[in-house]
Amino acid sequence: MASRAPDLDTLAQGARTDVAGAGSLQDLTSVRARYLGRKGSVSDLLRGIGDLPAEERSRVGQQVNALKVQIEDWVAERRAALESRERNRHLEEHRLDVTLPAAGQPLGHLHPVSHVQRDMAQFFLARGFSIEEGPEVETEHNNFDALNVPADHPARDMQDTFWVEGDFVLRTHTSPVQIRAMTGRTPPFRFIAPGRVYRHDFSPRNSPMFGQVEGFAVDESVTLANLKELLYAFAKHMFGAVELRFRASYFPFTEPSAELDFRCPLCRGDGCNTCSQTGWIEWGGCGMIHPTVLRNCDIDPERYQGYAFGMGLERGAMLRHELPHIRLLYDGDLRVLEQL
């Protein structure tokens, strides 16, 4: 069989064109087979080498092998290009409208008063106060008498009371927790007592139930100045920088006693509906624990003294969310609660 010198350049040209022209991975595979497969052109050439004169075999063999490597490179290059195109096409096809709604259900809502209560607790826990809880149905003794509010004193009228069968009361304030926590304990101690309290007052602007946090500390040299520092820091924690006002007042269980107001954050003191045009918002009461109360808890008032304070939780919640009145918190209207 007569053999001619193979035209390697032509073959290379053709291979290059065919590889570049392969439009898909499938095409590329068949192009590769045409050249490098067992029956491909390059394989034919290699097989034909044996027929060549001896002096040419080595040279042609090298050239054919170089061509084979060259074609493999072109194929690999083309495969990479085709794969990348394929991936991009795939990504393009799976483009989402990310503005459609999220899967899964929306979160629920923590009650605003729970939120405020939690913020308060966080402050006092960090200040070394322990949380103490007491029953909501209380004895007349713990709710009134032990707190220096005897039945025959007009101070009883300061709080409209729900009476419960058995001569019990729905606690009108969290102060009875003072009695429970102090009795049997030896100072020093610091407690807060958050919880719900009840007053016999049901009107559009008032709620018979509201949240309160009581706080008290007893030691040998706790002062009114310490109480002021604590409440300034507390107010700052709850409302940011805020101006406070301490007004002398009367509570049977503290002496001296003070009412605590803060500067209305909505009008900054100019007067608005939130603060009833006074520029101040009543926040709570405070003072130094009355010696009679300490004595009622078997704590020696000659040796120990302490402060106590109590404030409503709703004020904070109402201010935070600019709620116009307290009943919105307790009506259970989801159109309101799910905003907050």
Place this chain on the structure above:
Amino acid sequence: MLVPLSWLADWIELPDSVEALAESLTGGGLEVDAIERTGPDLSALVVGDVVEHGPHPNADRLSVCRVDAGDDEPFEVVCGAPNVAAGQKIAFARVGTRLPDGTRLKKSRIRSVTSMGMICSERELGLGDEHEGILVLDTDAPAGTPLADVLSAGETILEIAITANRGDCASILGIAREVRAHFGAAVRVPTCDPPEGERAVAEDLRVEITDPEGCHRYDARVVRGVRVGPSPNWMQQRLEAAGMRPINVVVDVTNYVMLELGQPLHAFDLDRLRGGVIRVRSAEAGERMTTLDGVERTLDPSDLLITDGGGPVAVAGVIGGGDSEVSDATTNLLIESAHFRPGRVRLTAKRLGVQTDASYRFERGVDRAGVTRAADRAARLIAELAGGEVSRGVATATGSTPDGVDEIALAPARVNGLLGTALSRDEIEAYLARVGVEPATESESESGGGGRHGDEPGRYAIPSHRNDLRIAEDLIEEVARIHGLDRIPATVQVGPLVGGGAPRSWTDAERARDTLWAEGVTEVMCFPFLDPRDLDRLDLAESDPRRATLGVVNPIAESHSQLRSTLLPSLLGLLRENRNRQIDRVRIFEVSRVFRVEKEGELPEEDLCVAAVLTRSDQNRLWEAKTEAAPPLFFEAKGIALRLVSALGYRAELRPGAPQPYQHPGASAGIRVGRRVVGEVGELHPDAAARFAIDVPCAVIELSLSALADVPRQEKRFREVSRHPQMQRDLAVLVDRDQRAGELVDAIRRKGGDHLASVEVFDRYEGQGVPEGKVSLAFRLVFQRVDRTLTDGEVTKSVDQVVKMLANQFGGELR
């Protein structure tokens, strides 16, 4: 208390600014709730000078004036008043100003002369009816001065909230003393002594106290020959400004003096008193009398009575009797001024449901040294205003000594030690002096008076009207409030850090809240009350412990008459209300206490509970809708309940048990932790839903955090993780339709032994291909050991054993 400022000004010099006065009183503990101004608004008017006065060219009865109102040019004004004259000071309204009647003054042409303002009459100023002539001012004020500065019109009234300890402030005198404490001016007490006639009081009357515990002192003055008519205008105006209705001169004087001095008084018609005696005694059981409000009242031995020779004439300190009331026909009077024990008056007033201006003051305690002075002052005013002659002397009797102290010991160190201040002894004593507390003199005190030096305790004399000052701390409060609470420093408390923890009930409640709101449930807070009919709506058995509710003695409404023994009715009520608000999907929870009577006469048990009510949305949302049919609502509730218990640190199982009467019997289960049932999950029974008027399927979760807290919490312990591969086998078994998958899972777990790492149900199917009455349950079994790799043969053997067991025990047939 309503305090007319002009009245207060008679008693003490006031600061120029009412606002400054109010601020000081408020800061010192007498909260000024409101400053009310009555009378016409004169703020737009000014003082004018009539500089020229001449006839009107076209009208005989009119004149034309030029009025200087302090502006650059005088105004030309037409005036019809006959009394206008040059040189007068008058009340002037410029064109455009608002007159006291609310109208705006317009420029007008009167018979071709333009009038640029108005010279006002009394009527135009709203001060009276005089309109024939203009009001000529008696003032030196220059033209242009605001009219309100020179003409006192109306009254400024302070509305003051008096704290329960400061009965002494329920009077003009008391408020004046507080003004003195803040501003230092002297209090001017008017003359009280009456001019006395010849006739001695003893000729008409003697006074006896037979219940000395209830009555500290009783004074009576007699005035004879009065003419009872209306009181003078000035007195009526003051009473009205202070919120009292004028009646007649006698009653008005007793009220007036009570408002002045804080001592309640009562006037009797002397001629209608029998037997010439006033006896103060306690009532007999069942004794009756008709009080001056026309009500016949049954009395109690705890009530203190004023009686005459015939019977009760007044309930002491509370209300008078109708028979001895002063009328227009009265000529001879008895004026009572007494001091009753505060607690007794309070109990009677409470029992009778009557609060009067008198009982209000007696409850808080009156000046123990002011009784006679008030009787004197009233007698003097009556003699002055109603004629008559005051009998000589006071009929008086004394009972027990009133509560209160004469002296209190106080050391400066105690003041500073409690307040955290550094006040000197002199400063402290100066503040005390402002409230009338002076160092006790040596003669009054064995241990030496105040005014000592250094840190020795001093003794301080307490004024008779301050019955609230009993102990050293009371004096410290006086120092603090006059010094000013705002001037007390704020210093950090120094001491050992003790505590800083929260009880389990607190942390559990917090964790429950966090879990539930993250589960898409919204927290609500409900009142603790229960409508007793709700227990019927829940269909609770008579023996159900939740029937043992505690009643509210004075409920706001019948629907709030019990304390909650379950949270469900509140939540179901809110579900209904929110559905009525067109809210489609309602998912709410509450963490709150329920009350349970455990033992009669003891405080109820308070269990901390969580309850949630869930509905499903009618409108499927975009994603969940199309993929697969949502599982029954029960399973959503089950998932939430299990995750809730898990968040609280327990493993719970849901086991069907005895359904609650309000639960769907086929879709409910108890939440079991260990061996205890701590809650319930279930769909609401359609009958219960109907009784609560709920129009949508809903599921309910109930969990007692208190019950859970009784179960010891197991710490989660490490189990070794296997390095060996796991092998998974799926089994589908046909069993009876009623067969519970949970029982099969338990049986498989037991049978699988050490080889079986886990088993779970992944499908439940009935329908085509499954025989009637059967169900196909599919289980995924995962085999894996910690110590070695299982062989295929071992796993196959285990599976075979499981299959055999399912066939034998449950009639299970492999599909």
